[in-house]
Amino acid sequence: MGLGSPIDFDEGWDDIEWAIFKLVRILEGLPEPPFDAEDYMVIYSTIYNLCIQKAPHDHSEQLYEAYRESVVAYNAEIVLPSFTDKHGELLLLELVSRWRNHQVLMRWLWHFFIVLDQYYVYKAEVPGLKQVGLVGFREQVFQKVKDNARAAVMGLIHEERQGGLIDRALLKDVIDIFVGIGNGEMSVYEADFEEHMVRGSCEYYSRRALDWIVEASGPDYMFKAEECLRREKERVSHYLHSSSEQKLLEKVHYELVVVYAHQLLDKRDSGCSALLRDNKEEDLARMYRLYNRTPKSLELVVNAFKKHVIDEGKAFVQQAEDAASNQQASNAEHGVVLITKIIEMYDKYVGYVNDCFMKDSLFRKAMREAFEVFCNIPVSGSPSAELLAGFCDSILKKGGCQYSDEAIDETFEKVVKVLAYFNDKDVFVEFCRKKLARRLLFDRSANDDHEKSFLTKLKQNCGGQFTAKMEGMVTDLTLAKDTQTNFKNFLDSNTNIQPGIDLTVTILTTGYWPSYKSDDLNLPEEMVKCVEVFKGFFDTQKKLRKLSWIYSLGTCNVIAKFEPKTMELVVSTYQGALLLLFNYADKLSFSEISTQLNLTNEDLVRLLHSISCAKYKILIKEPNNKAISPNDNFMFNSKFTDKMKRIKIPLPPVDDGTKVIEEVDKDRRYAIDAAIVRIMKSRKVLGHQELVMQSVEQLQRMFKPDIKAIKKRIEDLITREYLERDKENPTMFKYLA
Structure with missing residues (x-):
């Protein structure tokens, strides 16, 4: 038959049907x-001639209909019967084949039939040949076996x-x-x-x-859960469609x-709190990985973490309170x-946040809020900032x-x-200033480099103020x-001007140092001469600066010459003047004594108690009891002795915590105004x-301001004509230049 020779349909279809029959036999593995x-x-x-003839x-x-019927016949007579009595894996193997x-x-x-697909299908607007074949297989074969196939797949999974x-692979x-x-549509797979x-x-x-x-x-439960999720993800990568991963893993x-989020986190001996307590970092990291998948679940972990940190911190505060109460x-x-x-x-907990919780902002926030709770609880009346100082x-x-x-350096890093x-960072700074003053003035600082290192770290983290x-x-x-070196040179150069006793003076700049009580102590003659000599020297050095003595x-x-032996007493200026x-x-x-020294009763009671009623009784008190009263008399105890040749007689400590708080409150008023x-x-x-x-927002870097205090300062600034209220809207303020 020549190319393009006219033929009738029956004659042509015989040749085509023969080819289809031969193809089917080859597919079925029959000799052909x-x-x-x-x-x-x-x-x-x-096929070409059948399609292009006029x-x-x-x-x-x-030809199109004959093609469709051939596919239907093949599915009905050969394919579908092949599934008879096949189940499970055999069914799946047959389906794949x-x-x-x-x-x-x-x-x-x-x-x-490519000519048919290229010409007729396009003009007649009917489904393509491959689509006809696919629909035939789907409706005649797949729809009949899909339930059993799905059950077999689920059984294998x-x-x-x-x-x-x-x-x-199957x-x-x-x-x-x-x-x-x-x-190309996922609807069949999905449904x-x-x-x-x-x-x-x-x-x-x-x-x-x-179960x-x-x-x-x-920990065991979380390990099992994570393993299951890992295997399900692996399962998707091996044989499920990738679009199923998110749906499957979510479910x-x-x-x-x-x-079981609540039950898991609240387990008595192995829940979140127990893991935090026992340093189970690997388990905590696994917990984060599991709960991080859903925000609401993660919130439960965050809350459990925060509660545990608060409880632990409060327990330490309570221990400190109990120790203070029981002295x-x-x-x-x-x-x-x-x-x-x-x-x-x-x-410990910053390590958990960084390593186990992947620096998650929710955990950083929870840690900050938790620490803010117990770090600001006073202990035995002392502000927490004072304890830190x-x-x-x-x-x-x-x-x-x-x-x-090295440890000191690391500790200061953590302190800041x-x-x-x-x-109350301003309270901390003020107590630090008080304590630094005592270390510097009384030579109690262990290491100058450590002092500078601490100030440097504080400045870097908190600011120069x-x-x-x-x-x-x-x-x-x-x-x-x-200055002391210059004073010594001055005395060496002026032998006619001598204080009579060794004298060391420390010059302080007003404003840097804490405020100290400066009263009109009547100095003994020996001390007066020292003051006058130094004043004469200082006037030659700093004529425009005024000295205020803080005794x-x-x-x-x-x-002190006692009958048993002569001893050296290290005392305060007040104690020395009294002796x-x-x-x-x-x-x-x-x-x-009060008249000669010009001291208040309160100060004098402390002085007399330290040298007549405390450990070292340099003076004898009449009557002989522990209480100092205005009716007492005092005599030098010539028979006093001690195994040491040099003793230090301390003054009873003064609680200046209240004074510090008062000073801070005053500074806060200025800060709020500014x-x-x-x-x-x-x-x-x-x-x-x-x-x-x-x-x-501006003030919280230094302290947590009280809203009432801010309102009060606003009213004060209005009174002082820095601000004024809007006449039409009292809640609006105007700045007065």
Whole structure:
């Protein structure tokens, strides 16, 4: 038959049907010689001629219908019967085989009928040949066996979940059929397989989780859950479609983790709190990985973490309070213990946040809020900021905590970071300044480098306003040494001007140092001469600067001649002045001493108690009791002795904590005023609420301002005509230049 020769349909279809029959036999594995080029050319030419002949010889429509009927017949007579009595894995193998045969058949037929596909299908607007074949297989074969196939696949997946070995390649081939049968649309895969598979997985893991939550510990449960999720993800990569991963993992995660979130976190001996307590970092990291998948679940972990940190911190505070109440230690000692524990907690939990919780912002926020709770609880009446300052003092002073240089440096790094959780940073700074003053003035600082290192770290983390005064204090001490050297040279050069006794004077700059009580102590004649000599020297050096003497900070060494032996007494200037009175009198009354020294009763009681009622009784008191009263008389105790030749007689400590708080409150008023004026100067007009909020934002770097205090300062600034209320809207303020 020549190319293009007119033929009728029946004659042409006989040749085509023969080719289809031969192709089917080859696919079924029956003995049949392969197609050669001549066979292919005959079939192609026949179909070509049937399609391009002019009416009434154009048989395209008949040929299209015959093609469709051939596919239907093949599916009905050969393919579908092949599934009879096949179940499970055999069914799946047959389905894969038949799908592959179908694809081969469609490929060959398309090559045979390509002219039909190119001309008739386009003009007649009917489904293409491959689509006809796909629809035929789907409706005649797939729809009949899909339920059994899906059940077989689910059975194999279940077997694998139970630890069995299965043919993953076979499963992938079957899943590909569920995907491919949709011809590019995922609806068939999703409706006929994925939906059932996900639901079955949920049911499976729901049963497993119910058993595990009762039998397993928290860590074991989480390990099992994470392994299951890992395997499900692996399962997707091996044979399920990638689009199923998120749906499957979300549902499995819900059943394993979300459903039992509360029970898992609250397990008595293995829940979140227990893991934090026992340093189970690996388990905590796993917990984060599991709960991080769903924000609401993660929030439960964050809350559990925050509660645990608060409870632990509060427990340490309560221990310190109990120790103080039972007088098991001094305020300074229990403060050092508490701050040490807080720093250890910081180390521990910042490690958890960074390493286990991947620096998650929710956990950083929870840690900050938790520490802010217990770091701001006073202990035995002492503000927490004072305890932190006392801890720093214990490291920096002589005889304090014995740390290596490296350990001290690391500790100060942690101190400035922990300080961020304390509301009253200005209180901390003021107590630090008080304690630094005592270390510097009384030579109690263990190491100058450590002092500078601490101030540097404080400045770097908190700002220059925190350390300006303390840096000035350190500078003052350096300059004071130069001044003392110059004073010594002055005395050497002016032998006719001598104080009579060794004298060391420390010059301090007003403003840097804490305020000290400066009263009109009547100095003994010996001391008066010293003051006058130094004043004469200082006037030659600093003519424009005025000296104010603070005797309460002074010390002196007094040589006391007792009958048993002569001893050296290290005393305060006040104590020394008092003792020198007994060079000229054997017996003095309380009132006589008060008059000669010009001291208040309160100060004099402290002095007399320290040298007549305490450990070292340099004076004899009449009557002989522990209480000092205005009716007492005092005599020099000539028979006093001690095994030491040199003794230091301390004064009873004065609790200046209240004074510090008062000074800080005063400074806060100025700070609030300055913040309000700065804001109003830049904004000119501002509402009350916004002014308060901006003031809080500016001030919270130094302290947590009280809203009532801000409102009070606003009213004060209005009175002082820095601000005025808007006449039409009282909640609006205007800045007055």
